[in-house]
Amino acid sequence: MNKIESFKVDHRTIKVGVYISRVDNDITTYDMRTRKPNTDDVMDNLTMHTIEHMFATLIRNSQIADDIIYFGPMGCQTGFYLLVRNADNLAVIDTIKSVLLTILDYNGDVFGASEVECGNYRTLDLASAKTECLNYYNAIKEISVENIKY
Numbered sequence: 001m002n003k004i005e006s007f008k009v010d011h012r013t014i015k016v017g018v019y020i021s022r023v024d025n026d027i028t029t030y031d032m033r034t035r036k037p038n039t040d041d042v043m044d045n046l047t048m049h050t051i052e053h054m055f056a057t058l059i060r061n062s063q064i065a066d067d068i069i070y071f072g073p074m075g076c077q078t079g080f081y082l083l084v085r086n087a088d089n090l091a092v093i094d095t096i097k098s099v100l101l102t103i104l105d106y107n108g109d110v111f112g113a114s115e116v117e118c119g120n121y122r123t124l125d126l127a128s129a130k131t132e133c134l135n136y137y138n139a140i141k142e143i144s145v146e147n148i149k150y
Contacts, residue, residue, distance in 0.1 A: 013150075016033055016036060019148055021150075028084050037078050050126060052080070064091055067086050070083040103133045110126050
């Protein structure tokens with residue numbers, strides 16, 4: 001059986017950052033690593049779920065909205081995957097930073113926080129998402145296109 005691409009990366013060396021995980025034709029998968037893998041420091045479900053709601057909504061309403069395919073959490077609870085069609089790496093990085101700042105400034109209800117809109121709407125917490133987004137933004141605010149390879 002073929003090993004999937006993400007299992008070919010040495011997770012012992014991954015740090016917090018933004019990485020190009022893979023490119024498949026016109027689709028780029030970004031690894032938005034918010035936590036160092038293989039430590040006890042993983043995201044709790046409230047934080048991860050809330051960031052999923054907030055970030056997915058905002059990026060699908062950003063200047064690169066038409067090219068967004070998917071945003072969602074990693075099962076290992078150390079980050080998120082962002083899939084973008086026809087990606088311009090600089091625009092994607094700038095948009096990631098912009099979305100994080102928008103979340104930090106946001107003071108309303110979590111997007112999609114109702115029984116009608118979400119299958120587990122009770123597990124959302126904006127404060128924890130903001131803490132995670134602030135830590136992540138501070139870690140990547142100086143990142144450049146040259147630094148997004150594993």
